[in-house]
C-alpha cells in the first residue's frame with residue numbers, strides 16, 4: 188500500500204499499477220485486504236506510522252482507491268463511500284437549512300427523488316433547471332443565489348451535455364459550489380475539476396468498478412481545505428458512511444482496466460449509435476458522439492477519447508414496439524445500471540413513468556463484447 192514517488196503518469200499506467208499500491212508485507216504486486224477494525228498503539232500510547240486508529244476513520248483499502256482516483260481526476264483529495272447515493276447525501280448534508288440549491292432537471296432519477304425529499308425535510312429551497320441550457324442555468328444562479336449547484340453530464344437517460352466551464356462561472360459568480368456527477372463519463376473521458384467544477388461525484392458502482400459486483404460511490408475535490416470538504420470528511424468519519432475493505436479491494440482491482448474498458452465501451456457505443464441512427468424503426472438516437480446530437484459540440488470539448496457507454500434511442504411505435512424489441516434481445520441483459528463489461532438494456536418509462544421519458548425510449552449501457560454480435564442482436568430485435 189506504499190505510494191511510490193512517481194512522475195505524472197497517464198491514466199492507463201496509473202490504473203494498471205493501482206497508483207503504486209502493492210503489498211509491503213509480502214512484496215506481492217497486489218495489495219492485501221485489510222479488514223482490521225482497530226489498530227494497535229505502542230508502549231508510549233502512540234499510533235503507528237500511518238496514524239490508524241479505527242476503521243471508520245482510517246480505511247487502508249479505501250485510501251488506495253482514493254489515492255488512485257485523486258490522481259485520475261487531478262484532484263487534491265478523494266473520498267469513497269458505500270454507494271453513489273451515500274456520496275450524494277454526504278454533499279447535500281453540508282447545506283444549511285434555509286439555503287437554496289440548484290439541481291439540473293432530468294438527471295439520474297434516484298438523485299432527483301432523494302434531493303426533493305431531503306430539501307423538503309430540511310427546509311432547503313430546491314430549484315430544478317435544465318443545465319444544458321447555459322443561459323437558464325446562469326439566470327437561475329442569479330435569481331436564487333444557491334449555496335450549491337448540481338449538474339450531471341452526460342445526463343442519464345437523456346444524454347444531455349452540460350457545459351461545465353459555463354456552469355462553474357455562473358455558480359462561482361454567486362458564491363455557489365459546483366458539483367458534477369460524472370458517472371457516465373468516468374474520469375477517463377472527462378476530468379471535471381479541470382473545467383472548473385469544485386467537486387466531482389461518481390457512482391463507482393458503474394464504469395469505475397465496471398464489473399457489476401461492487402456498490403460504491405466517490406467524491407473528488409479541487410480544494411481539500413474547503414469548508415465543504417472538511418464537513419463531508421467529518422460527516423463520513425462520524426456518521427459512518429464508509430466503504431468496507433473487501434469492496435474497496437475489489438473496486439481497486441476493477442479500476443486496473445478502467446481506461447481499456449471505457450475505450451472499448453465508447454467505440455462500441457458509437458458504432459451502435461450510428462447503426463441505430465440509420466435504422467428505419469428508430470425515431471431518434473441520443474448519443475453525444477453523434478454530430479446530430481444537440482450536445483455534440485460541448486461533448487467534443489469536454490470529453491477526450493470517447494463518449495462513454497450510455498446511449499438512448501426511441502423506437503417508432505411507442506411502448507409496445509419498444510417492449511417488444513426489448514423482449515427479443517438475447518445478448519443485452521434486461522437490467523438497470525450502467526458501465527459494466529456486459530451490455531444492458533432498460534425501458535426507462537416502466538421505471539419512472541411520470542418524468543417525461545418517451546414511452547419508446549430504450550437506454551443501452553454498451554459493454555465490451557464484440558460489437559458485431561451486439562449489432563446483430565439489435566438488428567434481429569428491431570426486425571430489420
Ligand SMILES: *Cc1c(COP(=O)(O)O)cnc(C)c1O
Nearest residue numbers: 270271272295343370390392403
Ligand atoms: C447509479 C447512479 C447514481 C447512484 O449511485 P449508486 O451507486 O447506485 O448509489 C448516481 N448518479 C448516477 C448518474 C448514476 O448512474
